[in-house]
Amino acid sequence: MIPLYQPYLAGREKEYVNQCLDTTWISSKGEFIGKFERQFAEHIGAQFSTSVCNGTVAIHLALEALGIGPGDEVIVPTFTYIASVNPIVQTGATPVFADSIEQTCQVDPEDVRRKLSPRTKAIMAVHLYGLPCDMEPLARICRENNLYLVEDCAEAFGTYYKGQHVGTFGDIATFSFFGNKTITTGEGGMVVAKDQAVMDKAYHLKTQGVSPTREYWHDVVAYNYRMTNICAAIGLAQLEQAHTILARKRQIADGYREGLKNLPLTFHDEVPGAIHSFWMCSITVDAAAERQALRDHLKLAGIETRPFFHPAHTLPHLATGQRFPVAESLSARGINLPSFPDLSSSQVQRICREIRRYFAAE
8 A cells, every 4th residue: 555644754853752761851841842943943934933732732822822712703714624723613713714716725815805804803824735825915914904814834844935934924823743744743733923922922821821930820721732852852853854855745746747647637736936845745636526436446556545625614513504616626626645755756656557547447
């Protein structure tokens, strides 16, 4: 079986983890936490950063740090992973869904503008599958309406919009380091922000609201969202290999692009002004009826795939009764292909051959 994804652990991960074990600094204190936070912020060009235990709590922490809560609305694409939306609900705010753009799979700024209301507090840009949202119009909408701009960059480490790394446009942004992400800590995430006060609040909330001056004194309802030193050690080793990992993933994307030409499908590719990190190499078949049959064919050939996300507005606890035609169409037609850094060119060719064989047999 060619798996959909597996982490690339070819650097100093074992060495750094063993340092944690040897020094007994295995929990949420230790030298690797600060090193990872500082070097991550430097890598993407962020001003302030704080690590957390996963990407979902990163979003929750970011929203809480901005003071988003009951009575507020956050506009978010319906075509996204559920982790973008559930934290909005958890704060007591209301998610308001927007449709997507067919070519990019990213949120449609014009639909975002249509969804503005007096209760709108923030817009969440979710950079899906490694391609950036169109940030200029989203930032403009936020400036014109005095709204917060939140970036969910869980799938977009190494992604750039007009020469600037995603996560550095908004008031606050989040990243995920789950095992299938471009760089991983096993489980983990990062919150980055432009404003020191916002970052100080995020840090206070992630550490049980403990006083910086009085021992075991807690002044607010807060959380334990801290990353461990072991996870940070893995993250630092991963960060040291970031350029290698991203270069390998670009080679894989090049192979798919070439191998899937002239088929009734579209490869999820770069657009002008964007650098795609190709976290996932993805396709949308022209006809929704082909999607599952193609996946079944690939599974029989020993190739793992996964479907695109279900639009959030179709899920039971978020159902609105609204229709979002682009998001629904993308969801019904999309397939993520194996995209891990160690995927060989011969494996990419094999996957492309099987996709061609499926369409030839129709």
